[in-house]
Amino acid sequence: MSEDTLIDAESAARVGTIAASATGEVNQRDWQRWAAAVGDHNPLYFDPDYARANGFRDIVCPPLFLQYAVLGVAALDTLRADGSSGAVSGGLAFPSAPKRMAGGESFTFYLPAYHRDEIEMVRTIESIVEKHGRSGSFVLVTWRTVYHNQRRELVAEASTSMIARP
Amino acid sequence: MNGELYFEDVGVGEQIPTLDVTVDETQLFFFSAATYNGHRIHYDKQWAQTVEGYDDVLVQGPLQAALLARAIGDWIGGRGRLVSFAVQNRATAHPGEPLTFGGEVTGKRLTDSGAGLVDLDIAGRRDETVLMPGTATVELPRREGPS
Numbered sequence: 001m002s003e004d005t006l007i008d009a010e011s012a013a014r015v016g017t018i019a020a021s022a023t024g025e026v027n028q029r030d031w032q033r034w035a036a037a038v039g040d041h042n043p044l045y046f047d048p049d050y051a052r053a054n055g056f057r058d059i060v061c062p063p064l065f066l067q068y069a070v071l072g073v074a075a076l077d078t079l080r081a082d083g084s085s086g087a088v089s090g091g092l093a094f095p096s097a098p099k100r101m102a103g104g105e106s107f108t109f110y111l112p113a114y115h116r117d118e119i120e121m122v123r124t125i126e127s128i129v130e131k132h133g134r135s136g137s138f139v140l141v142t143w144r145t146v147y148h149n150q151r152r153e154l155v156a157e158a159s160t161s162m163i164a165r166p
Numbered sequence: 167m168n169g170e171l172y173f174e175d176v177g178v179g180e181q182i183p184t185l186d187v188t189v190d191e192t193q194l195f196f197f198s199a200a201t202y203n204g205h206r207i208h209y210d211k212q213w214a215q216t217v218e219g220y221d222d223v224l225v226q227g228p229l230q231a232a233l234l235a236r237a238i239g240d241w242i243g244g245r246g247r248l249v250s251f252a253v254q255n256r257a258t259a260h261p262g263e264p265l266t267f268g269g270e271v272t273g274k275r276l277t278d279s280g281a282g283l284v285d286l287d288i289a290g291r292r293d294e295t296v297l298m299p300g301t302a303t304v305e306l307p308r309r310e311g312p313s
Contacts, residue, residue, distance in 0.1 A: 030200070037196035038229065039187065040236040044244055054244035063248050064228075064235050071202045082213070083206040099218055102227040104300075106252035163255075 006097040006130050006139050006166065019092065019143060020123045024070035028115040031065040061113040066147055066156055069113070070121040092125070094164045097139050103161030111155045118150040126159070139164040171243050173282030173306040176271055182286065184268035185237040189225050191261050197229045225259040230267075230290045230298045237267040238288065238302055245307045249283065253300030259292055266291050269302065282308045 035045050043050040044060050051059045061069070074085040080093075084100070113119065123145040131140050145158040191209075198208050206213040207224050214220045231253050238248060259265055269288035276282055283303055290298035 033196075034200040034232075037193065037200040038232040038236055039193070040232065040239065042236070042239045044239075050244060062232075062235070062239075063251070064232050068201050074202075074204070079204055082217070083204040083210070085202075085204060102255050104252070104254035105228075105231060106250070108250045109248055 004096075006094055006137055006164070007128055008095065011092055011094060011128055014092070015125050015128055017125060018122060019125045021121060022070040022072055023118060023120045024072075026061050026066070026069045026113045026115060026117040026119055028059060028061075030069070031061045034065045034068065035062055056112055056114075058114050061115075061117075063107065063109045063156070066113055066119065067121075067145075067158065069119050070147075092128075092141060094139050097137075097164035097166050099165045101163050101165075103140060103142075103163045105161075106159045108157045109155070110157075111149070111153055113149065113155055117155075119155065120148045122146050136166065138166075171241065171246060171306055173274070173284065173308045176274065176284055176306065178271050178273060180271045182237060182241040182269045182271070184266050185233060185240065186264065186266050187233055188264045189229065189259070189261050191223065194223060194225065194229070194261060197226055197232075201226070201228060203228075220258065220260075222260040225261065225263075225265075227255040227298070230255075230259065230265070231300075233265070233267045234269075234288050234290055234298065234300065234302075238269065238286070238304060241269075242304050242306060247305040249303040249305050251300070251302045253288070253290075253298050255298060257292075257295055257297045259290075259297050263292050265297070272301075280308070282306050 045062055048059050079085055123143050126142045126144045129140045131138055140161055140163055142161045147156045149155050194208050207218050208226055209223060211223050214223045235251060267290050269286040271284055272287050273285035283305055286302045288300045288302050289296050
């Protein structure tokens with residue numbers, strides 16, 4: 001690894017460790033606000049009779065919303081200069097690569113989540129790799145995340161990545 | 167929204183109905199709010215341009231993903247289940263640009279327990295530019311029921 005690597009030693013040492021864990025309650029108003037912001041009026045998320053007629057015990061949380069149900073509270077004076085919270089990335093900061101964007105996300109869904117389910121998320125840093133693309137060097141961080149409910153049932157698994165650029 | 171879509175009704179090579187969306191700044195704002203996302207590139211045009219070097223504020227990658235999932239959900243209807251969903255952010259999109267979200271059936275298979283799974287290649291596009299490629303698997307009900 002060269003001296004001008006974008007990855008500081010402190011971040012590199014955290015590969016394999018837990019970056020973040022959080023618990024949160026799934027809330028139907030929150031997921032319905034999310035669905036409305038997407039323009040997604042799927043009645044599974046809004047209409048209990050429709051959801052029950054289709055095999056659920058009540059309206060269900062949109063699968064892609066689950067990741068937001070566990071987000072905590074960020075004090076404004078703790079935000080990064082770009083306005084983002086470091087909480088999701090477990091406070092990983094790459095001083096040489098401060099511009100960040102989502103890389104990709106891969107989810108497997110096992111069980112539906114319902115209003116007031118208590119979700120526990122555990123996110124592990126799977127890898128931190130420096131890449132050299134056409135537009136220059138960047139850091140690719142990949143996390144592995146598992147979501148369990150209050151009955152310790154596995155609800156979903158995810159692999160998500162972030163790109164940090166100089 | 168489809169009433170019923172069955173495993174037997176779907177063929178490899180079939181396109182799912184395309185969702186057309188032109189995201190505006192109001193939608194960007196509401197999506198950032200709904201996901202507790204403070205990143206300035208989604209609402210601060212000056213920051214997006216002068217600090218991060220974009221032409222305008224950006225459509226959130228997770229919003230593009232959610233629009234793809236919406237297209238899938240509309241297609242599979244109430245009895246379909248999203249089993250897996252994977253996307254990559256390949257190119258940026260700005261408000262005011264017409265975007266399309268769709269997919270194509272690439273495979274069909276039965277699980278050991280007889281559930282009908284359908285594999286899809288999915289993509290969010292602006293004209294011919296693929297912004298967000300990905301794959302998904304859905305479970306659809308079978309006409310006969312699991313054997």
